Amino acid sequence: MVYLQFLFLVLTSLLYHGSVQAQYSHSKLIISGANAAPKLIPNQVFVDQRLSDSIDSLKIYFGAVDITNIYETGQQRLIVKRKNIIVHSEYDPHKLLNDIALIRLPAEILFDEYIQPAKLPDPDKLYDNEIGVVSGWGIFDRNSWSTPNNLQWFNVTIFPYEECKRLVHKYEGFHASFYPTSNICLKPSQGLTCNGDSGGPLAIRNEDGTTTIVGLTSFGLEDTCEPNMPDIFTRVSSFLQWIKENE
Template sequence: MKFLIILALAVAATAFPESELVHLSRVMPVQDNIEGRITNGKQASVGQFPYQVGLSLKVSALSSAWCGGSLIGSNWVLTAAHCTDGIQSVTVYLGATVRTSPEVSHTVSKSDILIHSGWNTNNLKNDISLIKIPAVAFSSRIQVVKLPSISSSYSTYAGSAVVASGWGRTSDSSNSVATNLQYVDLTVIANSVCAATYGTSIVTSSNICVATPSGKSTCNGDSGGPLVLEASKVQVGLTSFGAAAGCELGYPAAFTRLTSYLDWIKSNTGISY
C-alpha cells in the first residue's frame, strides 16, 4: 500500500490513521502553539550547526508558522517552497540554539522571497525557495553551509551518513514548543526504496530520502531545514515531506535533492562550488 505524504512539515498536524490517504495541507497555528522538535533526536550544542536558520512565517495578522532553513551566503537563506508559499513576511533567526534567542534576526517581506517557478503543490515537485536577507556578519554561531559542487550533480549519496537539524516536533503526540535545536543522524536510502512507500510519481530524481529507524526522523516544524553529509559537511537536501501516518512509524523521510537545483541556485544567487 502506498502512503500519502505530509506536505506541511512546517507546523503541527492532527493524527492520521495509517491507512488514510489524505493530503495534509499546511495548517497555520499561532506561533506559541508550534509543536516540538525532531523525533528521538539529540540536543545540539551552541554553535554545532552554525548554518541552521529558524523561520517565523507570518501568514496573516492572526496566524504564523515555523520552518527551518540554512544559510548559504551572507545574503541568502535556503528553505522549502511550501514554507514560504502564500506568506506575508518572514523573520529569519540566525545563530540560535535556543529557538527564540538568535544572535541576529531580520524580518523581510514576501518581495524578498523567491519560490521556484516550477513549485507544484499537487505533486510536491520543486519544493525549494530562497530568502534574501541583509548581509550578515559571520561568527562562531553564524556560518554558511557548503553546497554540492556542480561536478557532484549525479551523486545519489545512497548509504551516506547524514544529519538533519531543526526545531520540529519531538513526537507524533507532542504539543510542546522546542526550546533547543535538535539533530538526528540518519542514512540516505535509494530512491527506489523510498518510492516503494510513496510511489514513483512522488519520489523522483529531484528527491533524496532517508531511513527512519527507531522513530528517528524529521517532523512537522523541520520543513526547509538542512540535510548535511556528516563527513564533508555539505548540504545535500532540505526537509520536504513524510508519511501522513506519522513521523515515528518508520516510513522514509523525503527531502528536496539539492544537486537537482544547483544551476537554479547559482543563477539566482551567484553561489556555486
C-alpha cells in the same frame, strides 16, 4: 570578510496553509532527537513565520540554539520582506514538485563560529548510504505535540533512490505513480522529521569540518509522524542551475 547573502529552503515551509492532502505530511518535528549545543550546527537558521497564504515578512534567526533567548550569545535576527522571497516558478503544491525557494537577505550577515555557510552538493554524487544530520525546532513528541525551545538534531542514513522509490510506492493512497529523481529520502528509523520542519537541512559533515547540504525537508508519508517511515527531502543537486540563475 565573508558574508552570508542568501538562503535557500523548501517552498512548503513558506506557503503551506492546510490545503494539501493529509498523506503529504509537511514536516514539523524532530522525533527522537537530541539537544544541539551552540556552534554544533552553525548552518541552521530558524524562519519565524506568522503565515497565511500571503506572506508579508519573515523573521530569520541566525546562530540560534534557544530561539526564546534574545540574549543568546551568537544569535542574530533579521526581518525579510516578501519581495526577497524567490519561489520556483514550477512549484506544484499538490505533488510537491520543485519544492524549493530562495530568500535574498536585505542585509549582510557576518560569518563567525556561530554562523557558517554550507556547501552545495556535488551534481554527480547520489550520497547513497551516507550518514547525514537533520535538525529543527519542530514538535518532538507525538503524544503531547509540544515544541522545544532548543534546536533538536539526529543522525540519519540516506536511502538509495531505487530502494526508497519501491518503499514509497507501497503506501496506499499516496500519489506515487512516479517518484522524481529530484527527491532524496532517509532510511526509515525511530528518528524522523514531521509536520513543520519543512525547509530544514539534510546535511553531510565533511572531513575538513565544512558542511554540505544535500536535501531540504519536504514531506512525510503519514500525518501521524509514525517511526520507521521514509522522510522525503528536496534533492538540492537537482536545482543547482536554478540556484545559480537566481542568486
